[in-house]
Amino acid sequence: xxxxxxxxxxxxxxxxxxxxxxxxxxxxxxxxxxxxxxxxxxxxxxxxxxxxxxxxxxxxxxxxxxxxxxxxxxxxxxxxxxxxxxxxxxxxxxxxxxxxxxxxxxxxxxxxxxxxxxxxxxxxxxxxxxxxxxxxxxxxxxxxxxxxxxxxxxxxxxxxxxxxxxxxxxxxxxxxxxxxxxxxxxxxxxxxxxxxxxxxxxxxxxxxxxxxxxxxxxxxxxxxxxxxxxxxxxxx
Numbered sequence: 001x002x003x004x005x006x007x008x009x010x011x012x013x014x015x016x017x018x019x020x021x022x023x024x025x026x027x028x029x030x031x032x033x034x035x036x037x038x039x040x041x042x043x044x045x046x047x048x049x050x051x052x053x054x055x056x057x058x059x060x061x062x063x064x065x066x067x068x069x070x071x072x073x074x075x076x077x078x079x080x081x082x083x084x085x086x087x088x089x090x091x092x093x094x095x096x097x098x099x100x101x102x103x104x105x106x107x108x109x110x111x112x113x114x115x116x117x118x119x120x121x122x123x124x125x126x127x128x129x130x131x132x133x134x135x136x137x138x139x140x141x142x143x144x145x146x147x148x149x150x151x152x153x154x155x156x157x158x159x160x161x162x163x164x165x166x167x168x169x170x171x172x173x174x175x176x177x178x179x180x181x182x183x184x185x186x187x188x189x190x191x192x193x194x195x196x197x198x199x200x201x202x203x204x205x206x207x208x209x210x211x212x213x214x215x216x217x218x219x220x221x222x223x224x225x226x227x228x229x230x231x232x233x234x235x236x
Contacts, residue, residue: 048219051087051140052234058105059232071107080109088112088140089132091198093119098146098225103232112138118151119143120171121198121205130208133218141202141209141218144232145195146225152176152191192235195222199236 046054061067089112090100100111112132114125132138145152154161155172175194182189199222203210212218222236 046087046139048139048216052142052219052221055088055104055106055140055142056232056234059103059230061105062103063230067105069107070105071110076108084109084112084136086110086112086132086136086138088142089114089129089138090142090144091116091119091121091125091129092144093117093146093149093151095146095149097227098144100144103225103230112136116168118149118155118168118172118194119145119198120168120194121201122171126206126209129202130206133209133212137217139218141220142223143195143198143220143236144223144225145191147188147191147227149191149194152194153187156187156190192224195224196236198222 086109088104088110090104091114092098092100094115094117100113101107104111112128114128116122116125129141133141151168152172152175154165155169155176158176161169172190172194175197176190178197179186179189179193199220202220203213209218209220213220221234224233224235225231226233
């Protein structure tokens with residue numbers, strides 16, 4: 001066999017392999033995209049209460065060490081590349097021990113995360129929340145505080161702090177002041193009060209979110225994450 005004939009044979013074989021791969025991909029893709037579209041539609045139609053139930057079921061799996069690691073396969077990467085349909089917005093602390101996707105056993109595209117030390121509201125946070133609720137149709141908003149929050153402790157201590165850390169302290173100070181003479185652990189009291197105050201603040205801070213709540217399109221709750229047990233408790 002000449003070199004020219006060998007080259008022609010290899011070229012024909014490669015062409016046949018590529019054609020076969022194309023046929024296989026064409027036969028698989030419609031089913032894959034149909035499933036992905038169905039998943040997206042199911043999430044877009046989820047009710048606020050169902051979204052909270054789904055979130056808390058994930059936290060139970062996390063606590064029991066029975067995580068399923070959902071929505072983390074290659075197919076999910078392909079799916080969410082086309083658009084996102086998160087079912088919950090989480091305003092969580094920036095603390096490295098409070099990662100929403102891990103503690104709620106969720107995956108890519110499931111949660112719309114907003115994270116700031118002390119999990120408090122400001123204009124930027126509110127803008128993120130409004131975008132999630134109005135543009136993405138996310139039916140659940142959780143303001144999530146956590147045990148032994150460092151930002152809350154800084155506000156509780158009342159000492160001078162450097163740079164822009166002072167903005168965090170100032171935002172959390174109202175919760176510290178409100179619990180100053182309350183019985184129990186001062187630190188945990190302030191953490192919980194900070195969550196509840198920000199849940200209540202949403203009503204006046206964002207008329208858009210307040211209207212979504214009134215219309216039954218959005219549910220707002222406050223949560224407390226226990227660093228020791230991993231449990232999320234709904235407190236507001």
